[in-house]
Amino acid sequence: MGVPFDLLTPLLVAALGALWSERAGILNIALEGQMLSGALAGVLTFHFTGNLTLALAVAVGFGAVTGLLLAWGTLDLGADPFIAALGLNLLLPALAGWVSFSLFGNLGVIRLTGNAAPVLLGVPLFLILALVLAGATQALLFHTPWGLRIRAAGTGPQLMISRGLDSRVLQRQALAISGALGALAGAFLALNLGAFVPGISAGKGWIALVALYLGMRKPLPVLAACLVLSWTEQASNLLQSFRDLPTGLVLGLPSLLTVVVFVATTAYRKGGRSKVNRPSFPVRKSDNRA
Amino acid sequence: MSKLLVALMAVLILASCAPQASTGPASLAVFIPGTLQGSPIYEMLDAGARKAVAEVPGAIVKTIEGGFNQAQWGEQIATLASSGEYRFIVTSNPAMPEIAAAAAKAYPNQKFLILESYSDNPSYATLAYNHRELSYLHGVLGGLLAAERKAPAVLGLIAGQEYPDMNNAIVPGFEEGLKAVSPEGKVEFRVVGNWYDAAKGAELAKGLFDQGVSVVMPISGGANQGVLTAAKASGRAVLWYDTDGYAVEPGVVFGSGRILQDKAAYELVKKALAGTLEYGKPQMVGFQEGYLDYVTDSPTFVQLVPEGPRQKFEAVLADFRSGKTQLEMPLSR
Amino acid sequence: MNRRTNPLASGIGTLVALGLALGLAVVLLAVLSPNPAGALRAFFWGPVSSGLAWGNLLNQALLLSLTGLAASLAFGAGAFNLGGEGQTYTGGLAALALTLVLPVAWGWGGILAALLAGVMAGALLGGLSGWLKVRFEADEMITTFLLSASAVPFVNAVMTGPGIGAAQSMLIQSRPAPEAFWIPGLLAPSNLHVGILVAVPIVVVFAVLVNHTPWGYRLRLMGRNRDFARYAGISTGIYALVPLGLSGGLHGLAGALGVLGTQHSLVQGFSAGWGWNGIAVALIARSNPWAVLPAAALLAFLDQAGRSVVLQGQFPFQLSALFQACILFFITARRLHGRPL
Structure with a gap:
């Protein structure tokens, strides 16, 4: 059982997207929808142009736009971040279906001809890019002043006000990056498979959130978490060769293993409870945190 | 402002209460348990039914997609049947006879053509593939x-x-x-x-x-x-x-x-429209029968x-x- | 009372939002439907146009009230219960499994016992996340989600397995419960049944508990400011575990009612989306149990209206989700209806 590269790459990129948003204080729950629409954007572009770079660029651009949309809804319109993201998660697949229908007259599968997933020296290109992105996240978020400011925005308004900084600009940037990464993850997923299938993201946007917290909100542990998650999925697939095991049990195993690992790592973490930035609790009256 | 809204809504609701135009006798609903595009088996169902309808002047067909949530199909079928608008409801899925059972019982005049299924319920005409x-x-x-x-x-x-x-x-x-x-x-x-x-x-x-x-x-x-x-x-x-x-x-x-679902749909609908379809007599077809x-x-x-x-x-x-x-x-x- | 604490003022704000949302619905239907008049008629009139429609509408509104209350209780205490679907599904399984072993003579006693089993199954699942939070400080947002995600395939395996699986069915479902344990239906062949009416008194009871008792006050304090609650001497352990257990239990009850009242068996996937819908209700109701009933009614109407439009062929299926998304968005975009952030 080797390293499941194909499972790892999209999950890692999506988890990085979750990380950027969470560190800025607005957890991006719309990753699932962004992955799906990014997958379509990438596949469509490659289908019409045959240019891989362009396909990835379009996916990234589209994802950034959806991230900005989420930011607009949350920061400018005051919508609840949870609902706004849920709304995006409903909107994006529907939009994808509409586009698919308008262009091809069907909501179904788009299969690519030609190789959309090049391999460099035996390593898939997408994996290399994903690892580069992880390194970039570590460098930018944790070793630059800008990254510091983004993380400060995520700790709450007091610090920002005292320094005269506007957290909104930073949060907007973070959400744009988050959306771009989510869409890129979807593009990697679909281009690697050489096809777009409605629903191809299959819940990976949610698993990315799990990977984020399992990885203690830092890029390198998140990479480790993604490895663990990919391995449990691979183990589940391999277990299917034992037909005596009920299929339901085998399919539910990855989630169960993940809970155990999550609780174990939380329990043994040094330094007590880590801070978790969730969307503000939707309670009435003074739910005004600013 | 709020008064305007209330007035607007009242007008809309009243407008929507207008009686519907009655439909002719030969009307058909094709209920797709899923989505049409991207599912060859349902595309064939729809194509075959439409082909048969096109041959009968005045016959109407409407295609309705039910989405992927199996638990909702029963509700949707019941709503279609209760409207009384469709003489025949055409669909395809092995579980449909059970899912539509409550509707068939409540609306005994509604006839169902269910492909890919096998049932002797007298409201259904079914055809199963081997x-x-x-x-x-x-x-x-x-x-x-x-x-x-x-x-x-x-x-x-x-x-x-x-x-x-x-x-x-x-x-x-x-x-x-x-x-x-x-x-x-x-x-x-x-x-x-x-x-x-x-x-x-x-x-x-x-x-x-x-x-x-x-x-x-x-x-x-x-x-x-x-x-x-x-x-x-x-x-x-x-x-x-x-x-x-x-x-x-x-x-x-x-x-x-x-699977020649389009052929099966065409023939079943054609017989239904001509009034020669037998209900309650399930059919099982394979290579020999040409399906x-x-x-x-x-x-x-x-x-x-x-x-x-x-x-x-x-x-x-x-x-x-x-x-x-x-x-x-x-x-x- | 200022505008924020005046329930009437905030109610008007929500009504304005509702008006805007409906206005948007009208615009979308008019623009995107091939037959705007027919679409509008289907939208506004469809959900109430017949006994069948009313039955389905009421059933959905009441179910949403239960799941919305479940989510509200969790949110109100500062916890995120993302495991609603799994808790509902497990509750349904527990209820059904019990009916298969109880003596038929129990009648209504059996029904109550089965409902209780559903509640307990859901409560255990939710409470487990609560316990993990208390004991290991494991974030319940993640654990509820993961436990639910593992519960669903497990339930699938059990419900089709020996003893429980349906032998004579093409649907992926369990054996039907004995008829003695079927909750009597209303407005057949709709989904409505006598049992679901219990949702109303339950919501009222919790509304009173949460808003007008010391216990409820402490719960809300946990949701508002956990550190202050701790300083005030509130045992954060119990007040973390209990809301999650309650939330899970209510989800389990919804599942049990659905199984015993509507389908009379456990049909695979029946609880799909129930968790999220409950969360949407809670968010619109701002976790206030009093507002859960109207919020649930609103969402149920919008859902049935959207389905009615598609079912009457007046709107392409793939756009109904877009529709719902826009509505949700409008209802919670506070700036749009004039409330300060």
């Missing part, structure tokens, strides 16, 4: 291909989900066909868990290929795409279950079965399958078509 025969033939071809490649006699079947027809007819039929070629053969069965996770389909296929399987038949909807990609990367063969799939990934799909077939006249098939196995296969197929060989489809009702 999946055992179809998968048997796939098993035969798979076995011949594996033998040709000097690979172990193990075939792979990747399903979206487990359901009665899959477990009782398709998997056993597949294995029987394989054993007819290689008596020691075995089928490796895998389940994706849904009908769209192409990445998981690819992983499951890769696992099978690592075990030495050389031919795989995916019946998993969108997840088939992952299986195709994995097969292409490993140089293995794929059997496409119920529609012509040679062009989907040239060089990877070696055989395609066919199941295998696509052997494709140049891809001829090119990919060497002559020896191809002729053996076509002999078996001919026996099924003529009715010389017949298999019984287990009915778990």
